[in-house]
Amino acid sequence: MIRIIIHGCNGKMGKVVAKLAAESPDFKIVAGVDKNISPLDFPVYSDLKDVKEEADVVIDFSYHEAVPDMVKAALQKKLPVVIATTGLSEEELNVIKDASKEIPIFKSANMSLGVNILINLVKEAAKILQQDFDIEIIEKHHNMKKDAPSGTALMIADSINQVLNDKKEYVYGRHTKTEQRKPNELGIHAVRGGTIVGEHQVIFAGHDEVITISHSAQSREIFGYGALQAAKFIINQKPGLYTMEDLVKKG
Numbered sequence: 001m002i003r004i005i006i007h008g009c010n011g012k013m014g015k016v017v018a019k020l021a022a023e024s025p026d027f028k029i030v031a032g033v034d035k036n037i038s039p040l041d042f043p044v045y046s047d048l049k050d051v052k053e054e055a056d057v058v059i060d061f062s063y064h065e066a067v068p069d070m071v072k073a074a075l076q077k078k079l080p081v082v083i084a085t086t087g088l089s090e091e092e093l094n095v096i097k098d099a100s101k102e103i104p105i106f107k108s109a110n111m112s113l114g115v116n117i118l119i120n121l122v123k124e125a126a127k128i129l130q131q132d133f134d135i136e137i138i139e140k141h142h143n144m145k146k147d148a149p150s151g152t153a154l155m156i157a158d159s160i161n162q163v164l165n166d167k168k169e170y171v172y173g174r175h176t177k178t179e180q181r182k183p184n185e186l187g188i189h190a191v192r193g194g195t196i197v198g199e200h201q202v203i204f205a206g207h208d209e210v211i212t213i214s215h216s217a218q219s220r221e222i223f224g225y226g227a228l229q230a231a232k233f234i235i236n237q238k239p240g241l242y243t244m245e246d247l248v249k250k251g
């Protein structure tokens with residue numbers, strides 16, 4: 001049985017992870033950490049460094065500013081970490097990279113299998129269509145989401161640039177009255193409203209034809225399930241920074 005500490009346990013995703021873990025014989029939540037220490041079915045602390053329970057892994061769905069201290073505490077405790085939180089700054093990402101020299105860290109802006117398959121399809125399409133098609137990404141999420149654009153939209157954009165030798169320049173939420181679109185632009189647009197779980201559309205627009213590759217999350221459970229699979233994977237790895245690609249490759 002894998003013993004888990006949930007960082008961000010009182011949030012929407014923290015609660016989904018706790019529910020899925022409680023339904024499985026493979027996982028046990030031994031403690032939670034949140035700045036909101038409302039009681040749950042397991043002990044809740046305000047800081048990972050104060051957690052007394054023995055654990056095998058930390059799963060983090062919290063807020064970008066909370067991630068560096070969480071990673072430093074995991075490093076002290078020599079605990080592997082699964083990071084799902086998005087909106088991380090360069091500085092925060094560097095803390096993760098440094099820590100991954102000493103502990104195994106899994107990080108993905110989208111824990112669903114479907115989005116990771118979408119990324120493979122988008123990379124292939126981008127290679128084939130790069131000359132004649134403009135690429136734009138539209139993402140839609142619920143009105144409680146703090147970061148925009150989504151971590152997933154940025155991950156998709158980066159994967160396109162990876163196969164196109166960094167030739168795309170990101171343009172966020174385009175608004176102009178004087179300038180037309182340049183061919184090297186990659187537009188990224190964020191919509192926020194209601195309870196939308198997560199929608200990503202990658203649009204390849206050519207002359208008189210449009211190809212759209214899209215993913216629609218129908219529940220938060222797909223992210224929670226993916227995070228638990230990532231926890232199972234990361235506890236057996238050497239120190240390093242791992243992604244969904246490593247998990248999918250392993251099968």
Ligand SMILES: NC(=O)c1ccc[n+]([C@@H]2O[C@H](COP(=O)([O-])OP(=O)(O)OC[C@H]3O[C@@H](n4cnc5c(N)ncnc54)[C@H](O)[C@@H]3O)[C@@H](O)[C@H]2O)c1
Nearest residue numbers: 008010011012013034035062063066084086109110111223
């Ligand atoms: N990678 C994925 O598949 C995926 C899926 C869904 C959400 N997310 C990301 O996960 C994060 C959380 O999403 P959510 O919808 O659960 O948000 P949420 O706001 O519902 O929950 C975040 C929780 O973190 C807690 N928190 C905030 N600051 C903290 C701090 N300094 N220390 C400890 N706890 C703190 C909050 O109190 C809250 O309970 C977001 O960044 C979101 O984009 C990622």
Ligand SMILES: O=C(O)C1=N[C@H](C(=O)O)CCC1
Nearest residue numbers: 086109110145150151152198
């Ligand atoms: O609900 C959120 O917040 C989500 N965030 C991730 C992102 O920013 O890409 C994944 C989808 C849900």
